[in-house]
Amino acid sequence: EAKSSGRGEYQLFDERMQVQVTARLRVENDMRHALEHDKEQFCLHFQPIIESQSGDIVCLEALVRWQHPERGLLSPIEFIPMAEETGLIVPLGEWILELACQEAKRWEQLCQIQRPLDISVNLSGRQLAQADLVTTISNTLSHANIDPSRFRLGFEVTETEVMRDPATAATTLQTLRDLGAHLSIDDFGTGYSSLAYLKQFPVDTIKIDRSFITHIMDSPADQAIVSSVVYLAHALNHTVVAEGVETIAQADKLREMKVDYIQGYLFAKPQPAEQLLILINQQQGRLYQTAPN
Ligand code: C2E
Ligand code: MG
Ligand code: MG
Ligand code: MG
Numbered sequence: 001e002a003k004s005s006g007r008g009e010y011q012l013f014d015e016r017m018q019v020q021v022t023a024r025l026r027v028e029n030d031m032r033h034a035l036e037h038d039k040e041q042f043c044l045h046f047q048p049i050i051e052s053q054s055g056d057i058v059c060l061e062a063l064v065r066w067q068h069p070e071r072g073l074l075s076p077i078e079f080i081p082m083a084e085e086t087g088l089i090v091p092l093g094e095w096i097l098e099l100a101c102q103e104a105k106r107w108e109q110l111c112q113i114q115r116p117l118d119i120s121v122n123l124s125g126r127q128l129a130q131a132d133l134v135t136t137i138s139n140t141l142s143h144a145n146i147d148p149s150r151f152r153l154g155f156e157v158t159e160t161e162v163m164r165d166p167a168t169a170a171t172t173l174q175t176l177r178d179l180g181a182h183l184s185i186d187d188f189g190t191g192y193s194s195l196a197y198l199k200q201f202p203v204d205t206i207k208i209d210r211s212f213i214t215h216i217m218d219s220p221a222d223q224a225i226v227s228s229v230v231y232l233a234h235a236l237n238h239t240v241v242a243e244g245v246e247t248i249a250q251a252d253k254l255r256e257m258k259v260d261y262i263q264g265y266l267f268a269k270p271q272p273a274e275q276l277l278i279l280i281n282q283q284q285g286r287l288y289q290t291a292p293n
Contacts, residue, residue: 042064045062045270045272046271047263047271048267049118051260053255055286056115057280058115059120101144101146104119108146112281112284119154120156121154121155125158155176155184158187158190159185162185162197170200183205189229190211205240206240212226216254226257244263245263255290267287
């Protein structure tokens with residue numbers, strides 16, 4: 001088989017690779033250009049995180065989008081991995097942080113909810129390894145002048161990214177926490193998590209990955225995993241978020257299982273602030289009507 005395929009297939013393969021490499025280079029160049037000359041191409045969408053007992057919104061997760069001049073609105077999976085590999089995530093991440101602060105001012109003006117809300121920004125491992133990350137963050141924050149009684153900045157880091165250099169990550173996270181930031185471990189359960197490290201990481205919240213939530217209604221294994229994470233997290237004084245909640249049955253189930261917070265398309269898809277603000281103000285911050293126990 002391999003022999004008979006001959007030269008032709010190698011050429012085809014080379015051409016396909018060539019196309020991929022060229023496409024990727026173009027995205028990279030476009031991003032470089034956008035970061036230098038047209039940062040407004042990047043924007044943040046927000047998705048609420050809800051307290052399962054009360055149904056009240058407690059947090060807004062900021063998720064980056066790229067309004068590409070030719071290719072339309074791009075999702076982070078189409079450009080974050082490249083940005084991480086090339087290091088462009090560092091300037092992009094700084095811009096995302098600035099955007100989050102700008103948006104926080106908008107929320108401050110237009111959000112009618114009095115309860116303090118967290119605004120949670122995703123950090124990549126590459127950013128976590130930057131020696132001046134904490135300085136950048138604290139400078140951006142102090143310039144932003146956000147009312148801490150209404151909005152607090154938070155950060156999400158994945159377990160995989162933290163595990164790349166656990167000692168450095170733990171130090172950085174501790175410093176961020178000292179600044180008053182709320183810290184979450186994102187996509188929990190999908191990486192190599194060591195329980196010993198979980199004990200040491202100075203985080204507030206564990207976000208259980210969507211892959212354990214999708215089949216929660218009919219998978220005893222997923223139920224066991226979620227229960228164990230909840231038990232462990234609470235024993236370590238962490239709160240728990242379930243990601244990817246899409247049905248009322250799932251929300252009710254997770255609430256019953258003592259998952260503290262829930263997030264997913266059921267309540268709201270990630271969307272621009274102005275849109276989400278309408279929903280939140282209309283519903284007075286209550287996005288989930290809890291079923292009677
Ligand atoms: P993540 O931080 O785990 O974010 C959750 C992702 O799940 C988001 O995808 C969100 O739209 C999606 N999602 C939320 N609820 C549901 C649901 O009910 N069902 C389904 N099927 N999906 C749901 P998104 O916005 O495409 O982001 C993907 C990933 O890209 C994020 O995963 C995060 O790792 C990364 N990312 C996004 N924004 C940033 C950023 O500003 N900086 C960095 N470094 N990474 C980012
Ligand atoms: Mg996240
Ligand atoms: Mg997540
Ligand atoms: Mg996830």
